[in-house]
Amino acid sequence: DARVTQTPRHKVTEMGQEVTMRCQPILGHNTVxxxxxxxxxxxxxxxxxxxxxxxxxxxxxxxxxSAEMPDATLATLKIQPSEPRDSAVYFCASGWATQETQYFGPGTRLLVL
Amino acid sequence: QQQVKQSPQSLIVQKGGISIINCAYENTAFDYFPWYQQFPGKGPALLIAIRPDVSEKKEGRFTISFNKSAKQFSLHIMDSQPGDSATYFCAASTQQGGSEKLVFGKGTKLTVNP
Incomplete structure (x- = not known):
């Protein structure tokens, strides 16, 4: 059962800290x-x-x-420095094109104190 | 022009009833209109989608009605069930202009009472 994975699922950090969120898209998908x-x-x-x-x-x-894709199996989203207004759920999704199904991961719930 | 306006914000329906969620858009270049369903703590998942060459698309209890001239589309859930309780998002995109962004409505929280 192919699915998008995201880590971490939850992150609590203090204002000013760097946050890195990772995503593994579904194998074979070319759009993240x-x-x-x-x-x-x-x-x-x-x-x-x-x-x-x-x-x-x-x-x-x-x-x-900043967002990067170091390789086809990993996408990263970094926030540096983090601020309280960045508190949100961050989702990664993958697919073949925008006008095709996007498969969402479970999200990273970020709280910046 | 890139907005998709969704209503209502929340909806309560009795089991067996019909749930109707409406969306409106301004950008006439939009040519793909999906609906996503999101359960608490989960990511959104595609429910059903339509392109403007048809006025209606049905998949099981879920139907999209599309009115190109009015720039409106709606989701109808027939025989609504408690398991349908979720947040529903309409969205739209266009391939024109080089960016294929999917623009989402603000969502409708549906509660189906048993």
Whole structure:
């Protein structure tokens, strides 16, 4: 049963600390998405990659957020330095293209104190 | 123009009833309209999707109705069951402009009472 995995599932950290979230997309999928979910803003696309190349990161605060795909089996989202307003659930999703099914991971619930 | 407006924010339905969730959009370039279902503590999962060349798509108890001229689409859940209690998100995307972002509505929390 292929699925997207994300680590850690929960993270509590203090303001100013670096946070790294990891995602393993479904084997064979060539597109990876990072979303942030909050009560106020809902689901927002932060960035997405196709064949490991970044296609759109316009939804991501560039000064503190960075997203990479070191290889086809790993995507990372880093926040440095973290701020309380970054508290949210971060989802990774993978698929073949935006207009095909996106398979979401279970999310990383981040709390920045 | 990139927004998708979803209503209602929450919905309570009795078991066996019909649940209806509505979405509206402005960008006429949108050409793919999926609905995602999310249970607490889980990631969203694709429920059903439609493209604007058809006005309706049905999969089991779930139906999408699409009105291109009104720029609206809706999800109907027939014979709603307690297991359908979840948050539902409509979304839209276009392949024009080089970015294929999926834009989500704010979500509707559905509660189906037994």
């Amino acid at each position: 998405f990072w979303y942030r979910q909050t009560m106020m803003q809902g689901l927002e696309l932060l960035a997405y990659f196709r064949n490991r190349a970044p296609l759109d990161d316009s939804g991501m605060p560039k000064d503190r957020f």
